[in-house]
Amino acid sequence: MTTVLRHHWVVRVTHWVAVVAITIMVGSGLRIFNAYPAFARRGQSFCCYPFAGKPIPNWLTFGGWLGGARHWHFAMMWLLALDGLVYLGFLYLHGEWRDLAPRKGDLRDAVAMVRFYLFVTKHHPRQGKHNALQKLAYFTMPWLGVVLVLTGLAIWKPVELGWLTSVFGGYVWARYWHFVAMSLLVALVVGHVFMVFTVDPYSIPSMITGRYDERCSPEARDARPLYHLAPCAREDGPADA
């Protein structure tokens, strides 16, 4: 056996459901945002958004019009929340949360990864399933999900769940935190996709079939973004033979 089972089918299914659901949630959310691309209460100003009044480009939005986007947003939110719960429940029951939970030394390891990516050090630091930067990203995503769900509820039901809206500083701020958390999540997703394609494209099949060839890992290849992308040496023939 030259490959290992890297991702359980539950992880693979929830991953791709999340890809679809997050895409639709972000697109429809931006379409909703475009109906009022600002944060200030009418008659007031808002400190912390420099692009007030400038709509998001249409091609980044989904749902066609405000009402349509709202229907998509309020339908897809259940799928995405359920998907997240199944994923997190699986991580907990299967013990895989240990691959993501921060540990002592993660900060040092993260610095070592940055130093390697910046060509300060020559060799890829040793790692487990994920390197320290990946761990940080994958650990942060579910927490952003929690913030997105709570701020989302706070701006969906600012009267019936007024106590929750107050927790985030009122409707205007809750809407802002919803937008900020979305932006951070999108930044992490963009970073994730960039790194997959420029550092470890060999991991893409592992999110479909689950199988991964450890000999092709970035650690084995000393791979940086766009560096050492060529296939690894396979002494005993193709991995899938």
Next chain:
Amino acid sequence: MRRREFLSATTLALLAGCDRTLSFAEHANEKVERGLFRHTSMDVARGRFVTPLPAYPSYFIADTVPMWDAAKRGPWTLEISGMVAKPLTLNLSQLAALPSVTQRVNHYCVEGWTAVASWTGVRLSALAALVQPRPEAQYVDFQSFDDGYHESWDLPSAMHPQTLVAYGMDGHWLGAPHGGPARVFSPVKLGYKNTKYLTKIVFLPERNGGYWSDQGYEWYGGV
């Protein structure tokens, strides 16, 4: 040709599937929203801020600001009817003579903005007590003289203590841009559900859609 037919049929089926899924989700969400709804949940506008009147958006359906033409239509009245024991018609001074409340609350627009005003008016629950709706009347239709604009509500939202028939805004008589002589104002529904230029309140056994909900916005539109 066959391929194109197949593709367009598939696309139509997918779209129909999406449509059904989305309307299923809308109905499920309405159940959730009704479940969360409490007459004790009150909107509180933070701070002491009130949106200056010119900055307070004024929407209407007609091409120009709808104005009640008393010369043509006689004095403005509000008719409260439908499935009620004692239908009632009030003119503005009769409405204003009823026990009133003044509340500074948020306006939650479907577009995502909020504005704050201080509204003076009569609680819809107080008007309902006068006309005595029958138990089957679980919906209320709010109709206007703005090009046939109307929106129907579920009874619990209409009976919320912050749901008013408002005739005063920020200490003045409600002006034409914001729905005068009287309008529905409640923070428990999105702005588009709050009928301006109100002329009729009709208690109904069934929901009766609404101008914006018929165009595809959520019928419930709760906050």
